[in-house]
Amino acid sequence: MEIENFKSQYQSAGSTKVSKDLLLKMLSVNRHPILKRIRMQLLIESIAWILFLAFYYDFFDGHLKPVLWNLALVFSAGLILVHNLLGYQVTNNPIHGSNLVNSLEIYLQKLKKYALVSISSRVLAISIVCGFFLSGLENLAPRHFMGIVVFAIIITIQAVILRRVWSKRIQTISSKYQQLITTSDEI
Numbered sequence: 001m002e003i004e005n006f007k008s009q010y011q012s013a014g015s016t017k018v019s020k021d022l023l024l025k026m027l028s029v030n031r032h033p034i035l036k037r038i039r040m041q042l043l044i045e046s047i048a049w050i051l052f053l054a055f056y057y058d059f060f061d062g063h064l065k066p067v068l069w070n071l072a073l074v075f076s077a078g079l080i081l082v083h084n085l086l087g088y089q090v091t092n093n094p095i096h097g098s099n100l101v102n103s104l105e106i107y108l109q110k111l112k113k114y115a116l117v118s119i120s121s122r123v124l125a126i127s128i129v130c131g132f133f134l135s136g137l138e139n140l141a142p143r144h145f146m147g148i149v150v151f152a153i154i155i156t157i158q159a160v161i162l163r164r165v166w167s168k169r170i171q172t173i174s175s176k177y178q179q180l181i182t183t184s185d186e187i
Contacts, residue, residue: 038091038169042084049077049125060133069128069135076125083121090114104177111173115166123159130155 053074056062062070096106130151137144 035091039088042087042091046081046084049080053077061136065132065135069132072128073132076128079121080125083117087114087118101177101180104173104180108170108173108177111170115170118166119159119162122162123155126155126158 056073057070062073090110096103130148134144134148134151
């Protein structure tokens with residue numbers, strides 16, 4: 001829909017006049033601070049995983065580890081990179097409905113599904129990284145068991161923190177959705 005057409009429909013709805021610049025700002029998806037933070041997080045994670053893959057073989061003795069663990073590590077990093085690309089698509093293209101309320105409802109559903117995929121893929125990736133580091137050990141000493149416990153605690157803490165972050169993001173967008181529904185019901 002062209003901006004002038006949208007502006008004329010908006011003005012004919014009985015609202016006060018709105019400038020073209022203000023409408024462009026309202027329509028700009030990339031300006032929302034939550035979406036910017038999500039994109040920044042995805043970008044930083046992608047760069048970190050790419051750097052990890054570039055250096056793990058030499059820095060962490062990948063050549064001494066079993067081939068299966070090397071493949072699992074590359075798979076998990078690839079999974080995270082694909083997950084980040086999907087995340088960028090979800091956050092960058094939120095408009096799918098016939099109107100704003102419908103579009104926000106669809107976006108909220110996609111975001112909830114993506115949050116589950118995000119948490120699961122990160123927990124899986126970190127679990128595989130931990131398994132990779134422990135894979136070269138033939139005999140497990142008590143200190144190795146302590147390492148496994150520490151890794152399990154780290155993975156659990158990561159899952160809890162990620163759950164809270166995504167819950168907060170979803171709640172913020174859900175509250176905006178509820179405000180929009182309430183506002184549209186009043187009109």
